[in-house]
Amino acid sequence: MRKMLLTWVGIVAWTSAQTCDCDYAGNFLTISKNADAIFIVRVDGYNDFFSWLWTNGNPESATFEVIKTLKGFADEKEIKVFGDNGMLCRPYIDTFKKDRYYVVALYQCSENREGETTADFLISACGEYWLDYNPTSKIVTGLITPGTSKPSTLKLEAFEKLLKASLR
Numbered sequence: 001m002r003k004m005l006l007t008w009v010g011i012v013a014w015t016s017a018q019t020c021d022c023d024y025a026g027n028f029l030t031i032s033k034n035a036d037a038i039f040i041v042r043v044d045g046y047n048d049f050f051s052w053l054w055t056n057g058n059p060e061s062a063t064f065e066v067i068k069t070l071k072g073f074a075d076e077k078e079i080k081v082f083g084d085n086g087m088l089c090r091p092y093i094d095t096f097k098k099d100r101y102y103v104v105a106l107y108q109c110s111e112n113r114e115g116e117t118t119a120d121f122l123i124s125a126c127g128e129y130w131l132d133y134n135p136t137s138k139i140v141t142g143l144i145t146p147g148t149s150k151p152s153t154l155k156l157e158a159f160e161k162l163l164k165a166s167l168r
Contacts (some may be wrong), residue, residue, distance in 0.1 A: 020089035025127030027143045028105065029166040035105035037072030037121065038163070040133055041065060043096045044078060048115055060085050060115070062093045067101070067135070075119055081106060082113070082122045091125040101133040103140055103159075125132060 009126030025031045032038055046059030061082045066074050081104070096102060106123055109116035116122070121131050131142035138156040145152055145162065154162070 020087075020125065022089040022124075022126035023050070025124070027146055027148070028103070028128045028131055029145055031124075031127040031129060031163060032071065032105050032163060032166060035071065035129070036108045037074065037106045038070040038103065039064070039066050039072075039074065039079075040068040040070065040101065040103050041079075042067055042101050043098050045098060046094060048082075049082065058086075059083075059093050061120070062096060064096075064104070065142075070103070070160065071167060072106075074121075080120045082116055082120060088104075089126050090123055091129075096130070099150060103131040103133050103136050103142075104121070105129045 041064035044065050045061040046062050048060040059081050064079050064081050066077055066079060078118075081096075082090070083091065083095070084090040104123060106121035106129075109118060109120040109122050111118055128143040131140050131144065133140050133156075139153055140155045140156055140159040142151050143149070144154060144159065
């Protein structure tokens with residue numbers, strides 16, 4: 001019993017040492033200044049499944065259809081976006097639900113991690129790197145602007161004006 005308890009404590013301590021530790025980078029308009037690209041996307045599906053001791057086949061990446069480019073560029077209409085594998089400061093990619101729309105601020109991958117290429121993107125979890133988007137009503141919702149801790153709701157046109165002004 002003592003060996004089992006020590007093993008469990010060791011696993012918990014190791015896991016804690018491997019978890020993400022990043023400072024909150026801020027609301028969407030604040031973090032967007034440093035992002036490589038900002039897109040309105042629709043989630044097409046998941047890729048690159050990984051398993052851990054307590055999980056079974058979590059996706060590490062997803063295919064996003066680019067609906068509109070707000071900053072930067074993508075080589076293709078569909079992009080591959082990497083999330084967390086359990087040890088990175090990224091959201092689990094299945095946070096983004098299939099067939100749902102989002103505004104996302106992304107970074108270009110640098111080929112430092114297995115499976116990622118410079119044509120791929122990654123998303124951080126250390127700030128507000130994504131917002132919900134309703135394509136029917138053209139409404140963007142989330143922590144958009146500085147100085148507020150409650151989600152804002154803006155028409156896409158108003159959001160785009162704010163974004164453009166913040167990127168200057």
